[in-house]
Amino acid sequence: MLPKSVRHIDGELWYSVYEGDNASLNYRVRKILHEEQTPYQHLMVLDTYDFGPVLVLDHILQTTTLDGFIYNEMITHMPLAIHPEPKDVLIIGGGDLGAANEAVKYDSVERVDMVEIDEAVVRLSRKFIPGVAGTGELDPRIHILYEDGVKYMAEADKQYDIIIIDSSDPVGPAVELFSQPFYEQVHKRLKPDGIMSCQSLSPVFNMFYLQHIRDVLGLFFNDVKTYSATIPTYNGGLYSFTLGLKKPPRDYKGLEPQGENRYVTPAILEKSFIQPLYVQEDLKMEEIHDV
Amino acid sequence: MLPKSVRHIDGELWYSVYEGDNASLNYRVRKILHEEQTPYQHLMVLDTYDFGPVLVLDHILQTTTLDGFIYNEMITHMPLAIHPEPKDVLIIGGGDLGAANEAVKYDSVERVDMVEIDEAVVRLSRKFIPGVAGTGELDPRIHILYEDGVKYMAEADKQYDIIIIDSSDPVGPAVELFSQPFYEQVHKRLKPDGIMSCQSLSPVFNMFYLQHIRDVLGLFFNDVKTYSATIPTYNGGLYSFTLGLKKPPRDYKGLEPQGENRYVTPAILEKSFIQPLYVQEDLKMEEIHDV
Numbered sequence A, B: 001m002l003p004k005s006v007r008h009i010d011g012e013l014w015y016s017v018y019e020g021d022n023a024s025l026n027y028r029v030r031k032i033l034h035e036e037q038t039p040y041q042h043l044m045v046l047d048t049y050d051f052g053p054v055l056v057l058d059h060i061l062q063t064t065t066l067d068g069f070i071y072n073e074m075i076t077h078m079p080l081a082i083h084p085e086p087k088d089v090l091i092i093g094g095g096d097l098g099a100a101n102e103a104v105k106y107d108s109v110e111r112v113d114m115v116e117i118d119e120a121v122v123r124l125s126r127k128f129i130p131g132v133a134g135t136g137e138l139d140p141r142i143h144i145l146y147e148d149g150v151k152y153m154a155e156a157d158k159q160y161d162i163i164i165i166d167s168s169d170p171v172g173p174a175v176e177l178f179s180q181p182f183y184e185q186v187h188k189r190l191k192p193d194g195i196m197s198c199q200s201l202s203p204v205f206n207m208f209y210l211q212h213i214r215d216v217l218g219l220f221f222n223d224v225k226t227y228s229a230t231i232p233t234y235n236g237g238l239y240s241f242t243l244g245l246k247k248p249p250r251d252y253k254g255l256e257p258q259g260e261n262r263y264v265t266p267a268i269l270e271k272s273f274i275q276p277l278y279v280q281e282d283l284k285m286e287e288i289h290d291v
Helices: A068-082 A098-103 A119-128 A149-155 A172-178 A180-189 A207-220 A266-271 A277-283 B068-082 B098-103 B119-128 B149-155 B172-178 B180-189 B207-220 B266-271 B277-283
Strands: A006-009 A012-019 A023-037 A042-048 A052-057 A060-064 A088-093 A111-116 A142-146 A160-166 A190-199 A223-230 A238-245 B006-009 B012-019 B023-037 B042-048 B052-057 B060-064 B088-093 B111-116 B142-146 B160-166 B190-199 B223-230 B238-245
Touching: A012 A052, A012 A060, A023 A119, A042 A119, A052 A119, A060 A068, A068 A098, A068 A160, A068 A190, A068 A223, A068 A238, A068 A266, A088 A098, A088 A149, A088 A172, A098 A111, A098 A160, A111 A119, A111 A149, A119 A142, A149 A172, A149 A180, A160 A180, A172 A180, A172 A207, A180 A190, A180 A207, A180 A238, A207 A223, A207 A238, A207 A277, A223 B223, B012 B052, B012 B060, B023 B119, B042 B119, B052 B119, B060 B068, B068 B098, B068 B160, B068 B190, B068 B223, B068 B238, B068 B266, B088 B098, B088 B149, B088 B172, B098 B111, B098 B160, B111 B119, B111 B149, B119 B142, B149 B172, B149 B180, B160 B180, B172 B180, B172 B207, B180 B190, B180 B207, B180 B238, B207 B223, B207 B238, B207 B277
Parallel strands: A088 A111, A088 A160, A111 A142, A160 A190, B088 B111, B088 B160, B111 B142, B160 B190
Antiparallel strands: A006 A012, A012 A023, A023 A042, A023 B023, A042 A052, A052 A060, A190 A238, A223 A238, B006 B012, B012 B023, B023 B042, B042 B052, B052 B060, B190 B238, B223 B238
């Protein structure tokens, strides 16, 4: 039996990812490389014609071989390029290893703790999506803990320079990662000049969640900044990330991403804070209006 | 019988727009509002749940009620905001009237000639997509000629400040609008400080056409600049436009779009010249690398 998001159409396999009830992106699939129900979620790896092998959790597209670098570079380089000397990095989620691999491009980074609830995500990303997860030995600075990110945040006492919340969407195991108590813990676990970044969904289809994240971060952080990128395989194209910074607001200019990259440049990081007018108006973003 | 791009799935109508053979965007459809074979193309107006009434030509999505403003503002405001005093504007295509309605937001504009081959596009856009085409009387500065744009360019002797090539994709009636002889005519019909803009397709899926347009414009114009926007209803999200300028290159900064808008701001116009690194590399865009 086919997984519910994969169907035969005219003799071909197609995977559909829905945004609400009324729109979907569809990919022609060469083969279902892997399918399992883990203790936490339904997991598939599909070999698509246009985007190569892709990771799908609870039927939502997470990472593709072809454009996975966009999301991973954007969620990681922004906080690391803003921070003057990031040493200790924590990633909550991030099982495809993309964010961890970006973080270790920074010379100052000494240790990356990656707390992923589901070891199957790491195992299968390493096996099927090496373009994102990397090949060969992991960078020795990356330490993977297979644990519940919420539990880790509540119990750990380590302080971090950077915390990246690289979660799936707020369905399934990631729901609590969008809650106020969790962000309060994130704030506590950051050093005085610490910075967090998180994915904050599509401003086109999920403005509710983006606004919620901005409101909740505003309770704890001195500065909250939303930035965006265009990700072809996410519904709506436009995708948002949000920063929480412990220090007072400043101009985030002259940012220098480190390493060999494919999406980010100094200019791309800087311009990603500028949103189309309709997004600014929806978010009442006075602070970046007509920058 | 249903049009070939509309099908029943689980008792619902869905419209599919394909990008090549391997990816499609799908919209749940409330109703087919109109369908006809015009002398030039297959035309549909579909009432979609998420994007309202949408115009579809030869089964390719052209304009939606919800996000049509993004494309129309971007193709129009950029050349008009760069030009010091645009008076005479020519639009080739643009039958949804979106570009013409944007152009008359500029106080200096005295006349907009819109050359649309297919009167059905104008008629049905006015009837079904007033959010783009406008309601009530047209601005008296807008003059519609129902004529072949290629023929008009070859025969007219009028000179313009701005020429906007608001064509459909290079299939069907628009093929010649992507040819070298046509761009040469556009160059001839522009005044010495004239500027043209055109849609140059998706850098994600149609890099071939974008590169072709840049190469051909480079034969005639002193400066060629590609800029981009994120358009949710176009496959790949990222969409490109290209300018040809008769005058030598300069910094296109401090641009002030006129009128009440929903996408463009000064900062949005300026940042739209900055492309993600993978696009810059594909296009060998030395001139904007790491702006």
